[in-house]
Amino acid sequence: MHSFPPNLLGDYLHYCSIKNSGEKVGTIDLKEIGWIYPSTLLPIVLYLKSRNLKDFFIKPKKKFVADYIDRVLNGNMVRGHSSFPMVTLPTDVKRSGSILQDIYSFCDEGKECGGTLAFKYIVGEITTNIYEHSSFSTALVMAQKYPTKGFMDICFVDNGITIAGSFKKVGMLFEDYEAIDAAIRGTSSKMNLERGYGLITNINMLAQGYGGSVLIVSGCGAYFYHGNPKGYKLRESTKFDGTLVSMRVPYPSKEVNLYEYTG
Numbered sequence: 001m002h003s004f005p006p007n008l009l010g011d012y013l014h015y016c017s018i019k020n021s022g023e024k025v026g027t028i029d030l031k032e033i034g035w036i037y038p039s040t041l042l043p044i045v046l047y048l049k050s051r052n053l054k055d056f057f058i059k060p061k062k063k064f065v066a067d068y069i070d071r072v073l074n075g076n077m078v079r080g081h082s083s084f085p086m087v088t089l090p091t092d093v094k095r096s097g098s099i100l101q102d103i104y105s106f107c108d109e110g111k112e113c114g115g116t117l118a119f120k121y122i123v124g125e126i127t128t129n130i131y132e133h134s135s136f137s138t139a140l141v142m143a144q145k146y147p148t149k150g151f152m153d154i155c156f157v158d159n160g161i162t163i164a165g166s167f168k169k170v171g172m173l174f175e176d177y178e179a180i181d182a183a184i185r186g187t188s189s190k191m192n193l194e195r196g197y198g199l200i201t202n203i204n205m206l207a208q209g210y211g212g213s214v215l216i217v218s219g220c221g222a223y224f225y226h227g228n229p230k231g232y233k234l235r236e237s238t239k240f241d242g243t244l245v246s247m248r249v250p251y252p253s254k255e256v257n258l259y260e261y262t263g
Helices: 008-025 038-050 063-074 097-106 116-133 162-168 176-184 198-209
Strands: 083-088 139-146 151-158 213-219 221-226 228-233 240-250
Touching: 008 038, 008 213, 008 221, 008 240, 038 063, 038 083, 038 139, 038 151, 038 240, 063 083, 083 097, 097 116, 097 139, 116 151, 116 198, 116 240, 162 176, 162 213, 162 240, 176 198, 176 213, 176 221, 176 228, 198 213, 198 221
Parallel strands: none
Antiparallel strands: 083 139, 139 151, 151 240, 213 221, 213 240, 221 228
16 A cells, blocks of 8 residues: 555545555455545545445455444444544535534534634535535535544535536636635635635634644645645546545644634
């Protein structure tokens, strides 16, 4: 197996390596993995779902890893557990409220995740963007706490039209990496072209307030924020058919003042 840096970008590249190998042999082989993070696992699941291959993968040899994957994919949320199992967002936004509430409950209403206001703003804003812009047929979310490692991951993926595709619908043409940058700077793909600062507010809160990191991958574009932001124009082998937004924050996190970042 390839060695990847221990960060969200490395986790995503791990997914790309597994997917690309799987396309050559016709199956997703997880046999040799020692562990799997949300930014690797969730894109794999979306990939399999998009090809109607939900159960078409080789499970890890390590039983605790295989059991973890089974629990995440098929389990129900258990209060006090460190995993928020994978959930499929309903295509009707009116039915998404209960899922958001489950995420908030999993994180004790954000009390150990930057405070209630900041945490709910971040999760709510990401979810709103998926519904308003992606035109998805499948969208997934999961979260995982790592108390002994001192961080928590939350990952969202969708198979929608990408950020560039959302801009294209209103006549604004960008390369994938340019579209992510435009969205971050506040350019909106809504028909009234109002400014949209939710994404940059999230990024600033996560990177500066939490001291965490953020990864956005959409089509052939990616932005990774950990200290200094870096943008990437991806090759076909690392392209994502849709949009991935993943965040890693210290756990527990000190309270973050939402209003310092919303202006």
